[in-house]
Amino acid sequence: MLGELASRRGLHDRALELDRRLVSRLPADSLARYNLACSLALAGRCDEAIVCLGVAFDLGYDDVAHMEVDPDLASIRERPEYRALVGRA
Secondary structure, eight states: OHHHHHHHTTOHHHHHHHHHHHHHHOTTOHHHHHHHHHHHHHTTOHHHHHHHHHHHHHTTOOOHHHHTTOGGGTTTTTSHHHHHHHHHO
């Protein structure tokens, strides 16, 4: 939740730090991975965001409807790698 608040305030580096910390504590949590992917995308780390999103999918994240409208993912949504992930779900 702290990561989301930091992100909403435009503190993308802080959100990224918090999300990385959460993933290190909960490495098998698909939602934590999804949130990290969002933070990476917002920080302009698009390649890392897509890889992280793939891990979230592998861990069971499957809310494609949300992904398609989540503004955090706008920077990667048109990339072929993102489209391939969405097609997997």
